[in-house]
Amino acid sequence: MNENTKIKLIIFFLIISSVAGLYLSYFYDIRLLFKDLTAVYNAEIIIDKQIILKERYIYSVKSSDRYKMLYRFWEAPLVFEAKLDKPYIQLQNVKSLYSWYVKDYYGKVHGDLDKISEILVREKAFKNEVGIVQPSYFTKGFYRLNTRYLLYPPVETDGNFMHINLKLAQKHIPYTEVQIIIKDRKNLIVDIFPHIPVYSIKNSEEKWIIKGKAKENGLVELEILLNHYPVKGFYRRYTDVYRATIEANRLLHIKLFNFLKLILTLFLASSPLLFIVFYRKYGKEKNYTVPRFLSFIPDEKRKPYIVNMLFSNDATVGDENGFYATLLDMHIRKKIEIKPYDTDIQIDIKDPEVQDSYEKRVIRFLQDFTVDKEKKIFSTALLENRIKSYYSSKNISMLKSIKTQIDNLFKYTDKKTVEKHIDKTGKIVFKSVSYPVLLFTGSFCVFYIIGSIEDVYPDYDLYSIFMISLFIFTQFISLTLTPTQFLGRWKKDSYREKLQWEAFKNFLSDLAMIKKYSSQDISIWKKWLVYGTALGVAKKVEKEMKAMNIQIPELNISRTVRLRFNRIYRTTGLSIHKLQSSSSTSGGGFGVGGGFGGGGAGGR
Known part of the structure; x- marks a missing residue:
């Protein structure tokens, strides 16, 4: 690609x-996927001498055999027929196709109930609660509850204006839709300040319409500023009601969030x-015309690990394929000799005097795990045994040291080379x-x-x-x-070289193209395997060589080296993780929300 x-x-x-x-x-509210009970809330409020509230809940039950009671409770005192000497709500009637109930302020139960339902309501219902009940559980579907109330709220007044704060819900299930209609035939309302998570408000003649929705336990509250009128309620004298209401509803946090x-x-x-x-x-590069397939190595002077670092994935850091390709290249150049066995890979260090910095790093790594005093024969079996020994003795520092050594080979980077080819601005x-x-x-x-x-x-x-x-x-x-390189830019003609290496990689990945341009020169195949490994397509090259019956020792070496070192790296990392995990586990009025009413819908 x-x-x-x-x-x-x-x-x-x-x-x-x-x-x-x-x-x-x-x-689309993804939170609703995890809620098996929601409601549509509709309310009609009539503003007159007597404030009347009509509510309609449409409960949506998504799981059968879970809920026996669908309800709406109030934080304010709720009475059925009685009167109180403090702000309260009087329930006038309830309509539903199902058995309904009321548990009032005194804890007394009213409603159309059989004995089992009545016992359930007495045990489970809150005070100030109205709802419907089904002892054998509600099945999946929609259920309606209609109620009518007379409200006797706190009223703040200064003789010119009045302030009424009606909290219709605060602790409740999600309301997927909210619609509140306020009828004001006498044009008493000066302004309304809804406190609802998401809403729109429209004022028409003698009517205010508020639409929105409320998250679970989201506030549904109306702060109403009215001209003075003898509304039934419990009055409190207050200085400059108009200013106090406006000040309480500046709500800078909402403006900030919006x-x-x-x-x-x-x-x-x-x-x-x-x-x-x-x-x-x-990041946009110059346009270069490069064929999709390139049957020759773009630059044989490029070290395999440099090709891996610059032209394989991220142009600033190499991966394990650069290490594998370097081992193969050094083997072909007779710097080392790789000897794969059933349970071991031994690498004879023939010529440790190398000039390249990365190859020096490879030699030092091999010499750290040799089986002879002269430090000439590296053994993967020795390395694996050391890892097992360090793990058994819980020597995490030595395990980390080995992993760091391998990381320096697997994740090689060269800032000078990168800066020469990539503009990282x-x-x-x-x-x-x-x-x-x-x-x-x-x-x-x-x-x-x-x-x-x-x-x-x-x-x-x-x-x-x-x-x-x-x-x-x-x-x-x-x-x-x-x-x-995606957010940077290649310098000079480096992008053209990158395209050439990609074309060469495409060539090595295509059996038909390999067959078309195949060579009888074994040395060419060895170089293709080296650079194919550096570009991350070693498996494909090996498969194609097998298909064409190309027999070279490096074919088995390539596969065995990758498998064995990959296993060593994974084992080292896993051993460190296990030791770290085991060592880390030890021992054992005015404003928002100040309204009259409260509560909300729910289910149990």
Whole structure:
């Protein structure tokens, strides 16, 4: 896959993730997948001398045989026929197709109940609760509960204006839809301040319509400012009610969250375009014409580990294939001789005097695990036995030392070589931008998940900001992890050489092309195997050589070396992990939420 194709895939990923993020943020609440009980809440409030509240709940039960009671409870005192000398709610009637009940402020049970249902209500229901009951469990479906109340709320007044704060819900199941209609035939209402996580408000003649939705335990509250009128309630004298109401509803945090959501939304929606602009400035390469297949080695002077580091994956760091290719190359050049056995690989160090820095590192590693005093015969069996011994003795420091040695070979990097071929300005600029973005979005996601932010703001639903932040975080972390050359630029003609190595890799991966340009010269096949290993296609080259009956010792050596060293590396890492895990486990009024009413819908 060439670089242009990879860039197109990145842009496609950004487009898909942006669309998915915006859809899940604004049009689909993924939290509802984990909720088996939700409700649609409709309310009608009549503002007159007597405040009347009509409620209709449509419960959506998604799991049969789980709920026996679907209810709505109040934090304020609820009475059926009685009157109180403090703010209270009087239930006038209940309508439902199912057995309904009321458990009032005094704990007395009313309703259309059989004995089993009555016992269940007495044991389970809260005080100030109204609901429907089914002792044999509600099955999956929709259930309606209609109620009518007379409200006698606290009323703050200064003689000119009145303030009434009606809290309709705070502790409840998710409300997928909320619709509240306030009828004001006498035009008493000056303004309404809804405290609902997501809402819209419309004022028409003699009527206010509020629509929205409420997260689980999200606030559903109306703060109402009215002209003075003899509304039934419990009055409290207050100075300058108008100003107090306005001051209490500035709600700067909501304005801040809305602004943040707007900025993040625009950022997520425009991320594909921003990446294209960024790529054109810092990453777009010159156009070179290179055939798809190249049947010759682009530059035989290139050391295999350099080819692996620059032209295989990330252009700044090599992988294990660079080490395997170097061993093969040194074997072919008679610097070492690799002898594979059934339970061991021995490597005779024929000429330790090498000039290349990486090859010197390889020689030093081999000499550290030799079986002879002259340090000329490396043995994988010896290395594996040492690893087992260190693990048995819990010598984690020596295990880490071995792993560091192997990492220095498997993850080789050469800053001078990289800087000679790659302009990393784009990567540096992107990281300087991405780190603050990742820090903010990542922190917000963590705080949201653990609930510390969500609980502080019951009047605002942070879900949309969370989802947008999550997708922005995903996009940025994905781009940060891309190879350096995607966000940087190749210097001089290095990109052309990269394309040539890709074309050569394509050639080595295609049996038909290999057959077409195959050579009888065994040395050519050995070089193809070396550079094929460096480019990460050793298995394909080996398979093609077998198919063409090319018999060389290096074929078995290549496969055996990869398998054995891969096993050694995995065993070392696993041993360290086990020892670290075992050592780490030891021992054993005014404003938001101040309204009258409260409670909400639920099920048990």
